[in-house]
Amino acid sequence: MLRLTLLWLISLFFASSVTATAATVTVGIQNFVFNPNTITLNVGDSVNWVNQDGAVHSATQDANLWSSDLNTGESFNFMFNTPGTYTYFCRFHPFMRGTINVSSQGTINPILCFFSWAESNYPQFFAPAGNVSLLTFPPYTYRYYPVTDSYLAVSSTDNHVYYMFGNDGIIHDAGAFSDWLGTAGCQ
Structure with missing residues (x-):
């Protein structure tokens, strides 16, 4: 009832x-590229990585703040609560790199x-x-x-x-x- x-x-x-007011930005992983590879967010926003490639990839933050291995079709979401610049890479393909800039200006x-x-x-x-x-x-x-x-x-x-x-x-x-x-x- x-x-x-x-x-x-x-x-x-x-x-x-x-x-x-919070946003989620999707990063597609395809053809061994993070797309987009540079993102600007506000504190409280998230990024959702989606592996659209035939290979296993990861989204691994340089200082090990996060890391997730993604098989084809899998996704991983991370919310940014601290302003700063975060760089990340694919641990299987280190030439794949991305940057996330998080601003504290958003409420x-x-x-x-x-x-x-x-x-x-x-x-x-x-x-x-x-x-x-x-x-x-x-x-x-x-x-x-x-x-x-x-x-x-x-x-x-x-x-x-x-x-x-x-x-x-x-x-x-x-x-x-x-x-x-x-x-x-x-x-």
Whole structure:
């Protein structure tokens, strides 16, 4: 019953969605090239590398901040929470290089930052990643993830994070939003 109520509320209040300020830039890996190979982002934005080549590639940051091996068709997402210049390469093909410039001039929305972090770190629960809108049903700001039939929300009443997996229909309290912001690097 709770699940049906939430689905009804989502459809009823879909029109009150808020456009996100965080962005995700896709880098295609094809013909042994990162395309685009130079990107400028704001703090809180993410990059999603997609291997469109027939060979295995990686997106490996020079200082080992991140690294991911990608088979054909696989992708890897990383959110940038600290300004700076980040260079990366393919560990299988070191001549393949890219640069990401992250600016602190863009404003970061803590809820968007947290949701992007949760999608990147818990894709088995919150998929697909990269939803560009937030839904509101006071006191909740939330996202619905159709692939995993789950919800992630922040309540303005108690400033807690909540989640629900559609198959169990139980709303779970994950704790204080401020604690999660620290964990996610969104402060």
